[in-house]
Amino acid sequence: MRKFLFENVTNGGAIPGFHQLQEKYLGNVYLKEKEALRKRLAKKPIAVIFDETPDVEGRCVLNILIAPLEKDESGRILAYLADTVFLEQCNHSTVSVSVVKCLQEYDIANEDVIVFDTDNAAYMKKAYTAALQSLFPNSLHVTCMAHIMNLIGDAFRRPFDQLNAFMLSFSQMFYHAGSRKRRYLQFMSGKHPTRQKATMAPNPCATRWNSWFKAVQYHSEHFKLYKEFIEMEIKVSGSSAPQSVERLHEMLQNEDMAQCLQVQLSIMADKCKHILQLLDIFQSRKPITTKVFDYFEDLQMNFTANKELQYESCAEHFEGLDVHHATKTHILNLVHLAYSNAEEKLTREC
Template sequence: MPKVLSVFERAREYESEGFYVFDKHKKVMMCKYCNVTVDWKRKDSCEKHCKQRSSHKVNKDNGGNGVKRQITIVENVSMNKKLKAEKTKLAKDTVRAFVQANIPLEKLDHPGLRSWMNEYIPGSGDLPHSSTLRSTYLESLKVEEEEKIKELVKGQDIVLLCDETTNKKGQCVFVVLFKIMSASSEQKLLVAGTKVLMNANSTECSRAIVDILVKFDVKYDNVISFTCDSAKYMTKCVDLLHVLVSDKLLHIQCWAHKLCLVGNIWVAQLSELNECVMKTKMFFLNSRKRKHHYLQFLTVSSIHPKLFPSPVLTRWNSWFRAVEYIDTYLPHLLEYFKTEDAETSGSSTEYYMQMSMDKVAVLQCEARFVVEHCKSTVELLEILEGSSYPFAHRLLGKLCDLKTSFKLASDNTFHPATTQMLNSQLCLKSAVRATLVSTGQKSLLKLSSLIASDPAKDFVESMSALFDPREIACKGLEVDAVELQNKIEKLPFLSQVPFRLVLEGYTQTKQAVLKSISKNVDILTILLSLKSDFPEYATNAVKCLWIPVSNVDSERAFSMYSNIMSDKRTSLRADNIEVMLGMCFGASH
């Protein structure tokens, strides 16, 4: 007796032909391509439908397009769930992309953009209004980002980078960055918090930091160092953190800010040169027509056409770049201003027209002095502006180079070009020389005091003594065990490694440096290559290298903050700005 199949077994047998069970209670089987019922009890009926029904093959080849059928409740529920999930994913991914690219969500409401998206992006018509995107989907992204940061910092050693600024509402904004310390060639940098404070003082700053550490479940023992500027309230903030977080917390003051303080001495001392820079800036400021005429003048005079780089107070090195321009283009500026009308052009033109030959000589001499003696300062500031490479081990050596340059100037010893200019202007020799010597003396005194008062002085000296290739080359291959032990006690990570392992690993480090001393030695590459043979030593040594000695990443975060909270977006909530800054900053690093 032949076996009797059930409706489900018959549907599975002809599943490739599009047969399915439409009603399991009434035992109805249908063909999804033809949208008709099929007698499932007789196999012959199924075969006839598949082979003799002419429309079946055509519908099957077309995938059932054009054939309408009533879907089941299960299919309907499943389809609605899928569509809802796809709609949610599209909205969330759109918000994430726009926030990371710092594109205001309001742009999605523009009719032109909506029309373009409806034309070329399937499903974009389901995107809700920007206010809904911000209130619903940005909130969910905020939760995801917080969980992501928690996972990234879990059990990891981190350093804190903090700074404060004033936003467009006049509020005090305090930003806290996490830098995850890892034994690799790159480090992960995260925006942990952006808090609006009532006042910029030590109590509120320390409270904000502790709240952020608690929020992300960071163990206090895993906080290695705290990098900030040298403001007094930040120093008091660190004193509070030594009590609240850890007494072993390493305090590092930003050396980019400190070098800027040294540079301010040059601006104040060389008053005549600074006056020339400011007058030139005033002339070209917000004047497209004057800039155009000046470039035309340089071109006609067969001189390389280049605009004056206007100095900005908040941009490091911009004043020195302006002085470099004066050093090269002062004769051409004098010729150009002769073509200007003093009555209509203002005080800048009058200043240049009334400039005597003696004053021109003073300006040329002072500009040449700045170009020659500030080259090391400018280069060091540019290095400190970068954060994609370690610099803690090279900082002290570079600062000593600066001290040497300032010492020579303070001892009345100048570079050849400056000396030649001084000797050629006998009438101005003593007065100008006294100004230049005084500038060198005050710069040397300021830099020396900053080095002596640095709270991380022991750390910087130890890093330089152990890992600066120049220091290693001077000391040779022999390792002084007593000196090495004294140095590593002042380094956060290496002090926890057994001394025997440090001694073995450091000996190999010195050998590798001395073998390649004729080349451009990269101590980071050498330490990374030792991870396989001396893992504990090399891992902790690399982490020491990556401890930041400048706070430039906080400045970059503030620049991004200003772009997000523009004049047209001042109504953004503080918590929304926080998550937007975190996502935008993370996408660019």
């Protein structure tokens, strides 16, 4: 590029390199923008949003955003990234010190801080109660409703060890396996020729809070096709079949286990709709603060009603399957435990 500019552009050789832009100009631009933001925030009521996340190197990264609590020209309240702090240790002490230091750098008066908004992690709540609450007397601590719902969802799905093992193996089967993904999509397209396009199963991921429930709904819809596909993969892979494919083959060849998985997927795909709906609501951009109490009250009643689930209430999920009585009892006990765990977590967090 530099050779091209030098040969074809007048004074092309005088264009500085990227390192010169970084070393000479970027710092000045940053300070100028920081000063402009300081003036924009001066003497205004503000909300402080902060959250921690790991980076690709496994370090703790704390992002601190500040939002003036007044609408801009477009009628929106905007949050600005004020600082990104790399923490050697992430706890309530390091978090509160970083937040206070950031606010001091922007000359924000303590009485102007109205809201602290964090997730529902214990160390975040302690950062407020142990330090920030006393320093900022006008402040209110608001926790993320979506994070609370994610914690409830974690408690809800925890008892299903067999189901979680199946879903994990299914995801692992496609790691670094482009040819297997192509075969799977071709297989699913052949089974559903009228559909627009075959898709991969959602990958349950800790950072996408509704992904486990989406995956359950996907697997419940396609489960009857998996045995045939896995048998094809065993033939294609031969002795080099990965452990994930072998585990799935073993599960699906065991008729009792396969039926147990099918029923669990069917029940969970149906029963998780309420949790999935609230997760979507709480992660949307629509203000729902005035409805939060009603949402959680409805959720509490839903958990209470389903905690003592009887076979008659979910008989449709067993239709067409010759499931042993002991297996039915085991599945209903898992559902009972899931709702009990979720109800306990809801009571504790709210």
